[in-house]
Amino acid sequence: MKKKKILRNIVFVLAAVLALGVYYYVTLPAINIHSSGTWGAILLVVAVFMLLSALKQIRQGRQSNVEGMNPFRFDLKESNLVFKLLGILLTLLIAAYVIGSLLSSPFFNAAKYQRLLTIEEREFTDDIKQVDYKTIPLLDKDSASLLGNRKMGSMVDMVSQFEVSGDYSQINYRGKPVRVTPLTYASPIKWLTNQKNGIPAYILIDMTTQNTECVKLSEGIRYSKGEYFNRNLYRHLRFHFPTYIFDDQVFFEIDEEGTPYWVCPVKKFNIGLFGGQTIGRVVLCNAQSGECVDYAVEDVPNWIDKVYSAELLINLYDYSGLLKHGYWNSLLGQKDCLQSTNGYNYIALEDDVWVYTGITSVSGDQSNVGFVLMNQRTMETRSYKVEGAIEDSAMSSAEGQVQNLGYRATFPLLLNIADEPTYFMALKDGAGLVKKYAMVNVQKYQWVAIGDTVQECEKSYTQLLSTNGIVSDAVSAGKSITGKIESISPIVLEGNTHYYVCLENQEDIFDINMADTRLIQIVKYKAGDTITIQYTEGYGLNEVIDFLP
Numbered sequence: 001m002k003k004k005k006i007l008r009n010i011v012f013v014l015a016a017v018l019a020l021g022v023y024y025y026v027t028l029p030a031i032n033i034h035s036s037g038t039w040g041a042i043l044l045v046v047a048v049f050m051l052l053s054a055l056k057q058i059r060q061g062r063q064s065n066v067e068g069m070n071p072f073r074f075d076l077k078e079s080n081l082v083f084k085l086l087g088i089l090l091t092l093l094i095a096a097y098v099i100g101s102l103l104s105s106p107f108f109n110a111a112k113y114q115r116l117l118t119i120e121e122r123e124f125t126d127d128i129k130q131v132d133y134k135t136i137p138l139l140d141k142d143s144a145s146l147l148g149n150r151k152m153g154s155m156v157d158m159v160s161q162f163e164v165s166g167d168y169s170q171i172n173y174r175g176k177p178v179r180v181t182p183l184t185y186a187s188p189i190k191w192l193t194n195q196k197n198g199i200p201a202y203i204l205i206d207m208t209t210q211n212t213e214c215v216k217l218s219e220g221i222r223y224s225k226g227e228y229f230n231r232n233l234y235r236h237l238r239f240h241f242p243t244y245i246f247d248d249q250v251f252f253e254i255d256e257e258g259t260p261y262w263v264c265p266v267k268k269f270n271i272g273l274f275g276g277q278t279i280g281r282v283v284l285c286n287a288q289s290g291e292c293v294d295y296a297v298e299d300v301p302n303w304i305d306k307v308y309s310a311e312l313l314i315n316l317y318d319y320s321g322l323l324k325h326g327y328w329n330s331l332l333g334q335k336d337c338l339q340s341t342n343g344y345n346y347i348a349l350e351d352d353v354w355v356y357t358g359i360t361s362v363s364g365d366q367s368n369v370g371f372v373l374m375n376q377r378t379m380e381t382r383s384y385k386v387e388g389a390i391e392d393s394a395m396s397s398a399e400g401q402v403q404n405l406g407y408r409a410t411f412p413l414l415l416n417i418a419d420e421p422t423y424f425m426a427l428k429d430g431a432g433l434v435k436k437y438a439m440v441n442v443q444k445y446q447w448v449a450i451g452d453t454v455q456e457c458e459k460s461y462t463q464l465l466s467t468n469g470i471v472s473d474a475v476s477a478g479k480s481i482t483g484k485i486e487s488i489s490p491i492v493l494e495g496n497t498h499y500y501v502c503l504e505n506q507e508d509i510f511d512i513n514m515a516d517t518r519l520i521q522i523v524k525y526k527a528g529d530t531i532t533i534q535y536t537e538g539y540g541l542n543e544v545i546d547f548l549p
Contacts, residue, residue, distance in 0.1 A: 100272060129418070169305075182201075220288065343411040532547065
């Protein structure tokens with residue numbers, strides 16, 4: 001009898017260990033007191049042991065009734081004691097979790113939450129320089145997704161086996177804002193037939209030119225979110241770092257050589273057990289080899305752009321803006337309470353990606369008191385006092401100019417045009433295609449300029465500013481340059497003759513549209529002549545406005 005009992009206990013323990021191992025392999029909880037997954041696993045184990053103890057008591061009680069006696073009296077007492085102890089332990093664990101959650105909340109720690117983010121006040125014109133159209137992302141994530149799917153559809157050798165992942169991380173790559181996203185397996189069957197070589201490519205979209213490229217790799221991506229078993233990214237990270245609590249968002253990036261990586265931020269809890277989340281470390285995982293390098297957040301390489309998610313940064317700002325005078329003030333009096341507006345966008349600045357969002361009061365008015373820029377690599381936050389319309393109002397104002405066409409505005413970027421804070425946005429049709437561009441003055445949101453191209457839009461906007469006395473005619477006319485002509489070539493575009501002029505020591509091309517009769521004098525110039533031209537800046541192709549004496 002004793003041998004059978006020992007054997008049953010061994011089988012029971014092995015089954016429990018196996019069940020716990022399967023649970024760990026599937027759910028991947030961090031072994032960390034700050035992890036809700038760890039607490040959930042412990043509570044589940046205790047609850048299962050309680051259930052088994054209760055079933056054992058029931059079985060033994062039935063056996064005693066059948067035999068008319070109780071040869072297992074000692075076992076029943078022992079089982080009952082174990083059940084009670086497990087019940088006490090479960091109660092204590094639940095109480096500790098609930099109390100820990102409460103003591104980590106803003107209700108008890110408003111001042112600590114308010115200080116999580118350090119905000120520096122800056123001047124708009126000092127940091128946001130005159131717009132450089134080579135660094136303006138013209139596409140939002142939805143538009144990038146359309147381009148990525150369209151590009152994938154043209155890759156006949158891969159389209160039946162792979163599809164485009166929905167990551168589309170916006171990064172700076174070789175001085176330009178781009179979005180990158182890996183391919184993923186089209187189905188479990190496609191994974192089974194292709195996993196040996198891995199994912200063969202990723203999509204790269206230039207956000208300024210809308211050029212979309214499928215970058216094929218000499219060695220496939222073998223570690224990704226679409227993998228199964230041990231090559232699944234999250235399982236790979238968990239087995240290497242069992243105590244790390246990884247952020248919900250991991251980012252796909254490429255280095256300057258185009259090598260794909262996963263940037264995996266590790267949560268840091270600064271307040272109690274579960275409160276005040278920031279980022280403490282970053283694990284950089286090579287998507288091809290699976291090699292992982294662990295960095296403290298302040299030591300992350302400069303080429304990495306995304307460590308803090310936009311949502312996390314905005315939450316941290318809202319804590320700072322709402323909890324200035326305590327928790328109850330944020331709900332009742334709301335004195336000096338500020339919050340972010342209901343959207344954000346990205347700006348390329350100082351070779352980093354910054355999250356932009358407006359700041360408004362909690363009263364629900366339709367005006368901004370300023371805006372913030374938050375660095376996604378360092379968490380550096382800059383605040384600018386620029387009063388004006390909130391983004392929603394500017395978007396509605398732009399849509400009103402094309403209401404007959406039914407175009408919808410994207411969430412705007414904030415630009416500096418002639419030292420005027422200006423919202424810039426794309427206008428898309430019902431299919432999600434960009435049809436026009438709009439610029440709206442932040443402080444005078446009824447001033448709206450629309451154009452089929454960015455250059456046309458800016459030209460109309462600067463003329464609008466000049467008409468209203470904001471800038472001089474010289475400023476609204478654009479920039480000027482003097483140089484020696486390296487080459488001059490005629491070309492016909494849409495029935496109009498253009499001359500493309502290249503100046504020595506200049507990478508850009510200057511476009512002279514002969515439909516403008518003022519510019520006909522260009523025919524008198526040849527290579528080697530010195531010329532002074534006035535132009536508006538574009539994406540490597542600058543539109544010439546006039547010749548200067």
